[in-house]
Amino acid sequence: MTIYKALTIAGSDSSGGAGIQADLKTFQERGVYGMTALTTIVAMDPDNHWAHQVFPVSLDTVRAQLKTILEGVGVHALKTGMLGSVELIELVAETIETYHDQPVVIDPVMVCKGTDEVLHPETAVALREVLVPKATVVTPNLFEAAQLSGCGPIRTVDEMKEAAVNIHRLGAKYVLIKGGGKLQHEKAIDLLYDGESFDILEAERIETTYTHGAGCTYSAAITAELAKGKPVKEAVRTAKTFITEAIRHGFPLNEYVGPTLHAADRLYGKKAVQ
Ligand SMILES: Nc1ncnc2c1ncn2[C@@H]1O[C@H](COP(=O)(O)OP(=O)(O)O)[C@@H](O)[C@H]1O
Ligand SMILES: Cc1ncc(COP(=O)(O)O)c(C=O)c1O
Numbered sequence: 531m532t533i534y535k536a537l538t539i540a541g542s543d544s545s546g547g548a549g550i551q552a553d554l555k556t557f558q559e560r561g562v563y564g565m566t567a568l569t570t571i572v573a574m575d576p577d578n579h580w581a582h583q584v585f586p587v588s589l590d591t592v593r594a595q596l597k598t599i600l601e602g603v604g605v606h607a608l609k610t611g612m613l614g615s616v617e618l619i620e621l622v623a624e625t626i627e628t629y630h631d632q633p634v635v636i637d638p639v640m641v642c643k644g645t646d647e648v649l650h651p652e653t654a655v656a657l658r659e660v661l662v663p664k665a666t667v668v669t670p671n672l673f674e675a676a677q678l679s680g681c682g683p684i685r686t687v688d689e690m691k692e693a694a695v696n697i698h699r700l701g702a703k704y705v706l707i708k709g710g711g712k713l714q715h716e717k718a719i720d721l722l723y724d725g726e727s728f729d730i731l732e733a734e735r736i737e738t739t740y741t742h743g744a745g746c747t748y749s750a751a752i753t754a755e756l757a758k759g760k761p762v763k764e765a766v767r768t769a770k771t772f773i774t775e776a777i778r779h780g781f782p783l784n785e786y787v788g789p790t791l792h793a794a795d796r797l798y799g800k801k802a803v804q
């Protein structure tokens with residue numbers, strides 16, 4: 531029996547809903563062995579309205595983790611999440627160049643939910659110019675897609691299409707823009723573009739604010755399916771069902787944050803994508 535292995539290069543969300551924790555839980559749920567290269571640690575302050583504090587991991591430490599996994603073990607697919615510095619984005623891009631055989635999912639994390647404030651503003655340009663061109667699939671939310679594409683704010687499916695074309699021109703093979711809860715639409719719409727045609731993924735829109743980590747979980751589920759050798763379109767459809775169930779069963783951790791339930795598809799799943 532083949533054990534499929536996936537790597538996430540991402541930050542730690544101590545509260546467990548997003549980041550490397552979401553990725554590992556999702557890999558496990560999808561039957562894939564998960565490994566990690568930790569880039570940064572995010573802590574949230576309960577005495578200060580859950581304000582985020584970011585503690586970066588040194589470049590050498592990230593390099594050593596990547597060597598452990600990519601030279602010491604090998605992976606069937608990898609994904610990136612929060613990277614936190616231009617130097618790190620460059621290191622990850624070089625690493626992908628060296629191990630370019632596996633599918634690569636780039637989740638171009640710029641923002642945490644609840645704010646449109648870019649966490650590391652200087653990294654947006656490096657993401658666009660250095661890392662997105664290496665992606666098998668890039669998975670921006672609406673805010674990130676606007677930043678990467680150079681388009682203004684994205685409010686409609688037509689504007690999502692325009693942004694997807696621009697991002698595809700950067701070199702990503704597939705562009706998946708997440709309309710999610712922010713697009714004014716009765717469904718939760720995502721748009722997948724492969725340079726030729728647009729696929730709309732449509733799922734039930736769930737009335738909830740417990741979506742912390744939804745993007746990480748979605749991109750990790752896509753990575754897991756790609757690790758198993760699934761084609762991109764099938765991987766994205768499977769992941770869409772998975773994230774819809776995880777959001778349906780999202781829950782509050784405290785007054786500030788509610789993550790999705792990574793185990794929901796296994797525990798309560800039903801088909802969600804139309
Ligand atoms: N309220 C919702 N109901 C159903 N699906 C949602 C909802 N909000 C987000 N999604 C879906 O969750 C996935 C992650 O999207 P999103 O939350 O926009 O990402 P991010 O966490 O990176 O901002 C996408 O498939 C999106 O369509
Ligand atoms: C370490 C880390 N990575 C990524 C994210 C982005 O999470 P989301 O999946 O909600 O976009 C967060 C948000 O808090 C985070 O803390």
Ligand SMILES: [Mg+2]
Pocket residue numbers: 637639641671745746
């Ligand atoms: Mg995100």
